[in-house]
Amino acid sequence: MPRSKKGKRGSSKPGVRNGMKGESAASDDEPTSDILSHYSSASETASVLEEGPGSEQVDEQTAQEETEDKLKQCIDNLMDRSAKTRLAALESLRQAFSSRVLYDFLTGHRLTVRDYLERSLKKGVGEEQAAAANVFTMLCIQLGGGDEAEEGFKSLCPVLTSILSDDSANIAARQSCARALGMCCYVSTAEEGEDLVKTLALLESVFSSSYPNTEGTLPTPKPGLPGLHTAALQAWSLLATLCPTSKLTELLELHLPKLQACLQSSDVNYRIAVGETIALLVELGRDIDEEFEVEDTESLCECLKSLATDGNKHRAKNDRRKQRSIFREVLHYIENEDFNEEKIRFGMESVYIDGWMRKRIYDAFKEILESGVRHHLQYNQLLRDIFGLGPPLILDAATIKGSKISRAEKHLFNAAAFKARTKQRNKVRDKRADVM
DSSP, rough: OOOSSSBTBBBSSSSSOOTTTTTOOOOSSOOOOHEEEEEHHHHHHHHHHHSSSSHHHHHHHHHHHHHHHHHHHHHHGGGGHHHHHHHHHHHHHHHHHSSSSOOHHHHHHHHHHHHHHHHHHOOOOOOHHHHHHHHHHHHHHHHHHHHHHHHHHHHHHHHHHHHHHHSSSSSHHHHHHHHHHEEEEEEEETTTTTHHHHHHHHHHHHHHGGGGTTTSOOOOOOOOOHEEEEEEEEHHHHHHHHOOOHHHHHHHHHHHHHHHHHHGGSSSHHHHHHHHHHHHHHHHHHHHOOOOOOOOOHHHHHHHHHHHHHOOTTSSHHHHHHHHHHHHHHHHHHHOOOOOEEEEETTEEEEOOOOOOHHHHHOOOOOHHHGGHHHHHHHHHHHHHHHOOOSSOOOHHHHHHHHHHOHHHHHHHHHHHHHHHHHHHHHHHHHHHHHO
């Protein structure tokens, strides 16, 4: 799918919400999966009608009403005196917001939900603050980036900023607030807006404490800080994709040299976030000027090669494998502008991740929505606008049935694939035997 330079969030301001009616899910103290199954089964019945429409439509409406009642109870539980009950309600809302598109329901309850979340952020501690920030982020995604999301962001931005800037606050809560500020600003603000500039500066103030001092030495981070720096840097890089040319040029000049020094960080996840951010900034720089190059490219590539072949035994095996994989991709892009395209399938559609900008945007939504990201790609108009997918597809029963593979066809396909894998493995074994 072609990528537009200025349409970083889609060709127009996200806000159209076609095809979202009648989707709800939630729970309170009961397992969320049980409650979601009511609505999921009703939706599936509605999409593939094999019998008369009457009873299925009644069942769907009943399931929706039951689910909305549970959602309302869950929202009420956010005001409970028990911290355990409030946390359970936040977790149920998180799962519901991740797995369903609830625009119609939430437009009528957004003020109540927002006020209750603000209370949890102000009066809760640690885990409750982190959970409330995550749910608020999902609320902004659910509201679709329109006036409602912008209103919510402006309302809760001060308390999120206060927690993020408080060195004595819980690290997990500060990380969640960094992600919330980045994503909520991304979906709700206009390019070149005042909120964008302020949020960028705030996030910079957090991760820039990891930059080398005047002597070129990296500071020794306190426990938990690398995770906070990672969250702030990833949120900042997401917002960098919205910046106009003048602001972007300023960011490139200021941050690229310092980020290169952070590739020597002792924390593997922060090193990886730094490497991906460098690749993203270089891609954005090349969008502005095809001849854009990093200062001292040779030194950068040497550092990337070292990280892409790191075999230090004192690092965990999984960390080494993950680091080598990411830095090989970063190195290939810096040297040759190569990017390993990824295809994300959902329903009968797919979206192509064909560059570092789209990867950063997709990864940001995936980190928040988790396994529900594919459902939102299919039905949430905000994500469909951002990735240029158009209105949600409305499929009839015949189309859905025609796209399904029969059990016999599946068996034949799996048997053929197994046979091909066996042949390939035998060839490899033969080569190994020859070498021996």
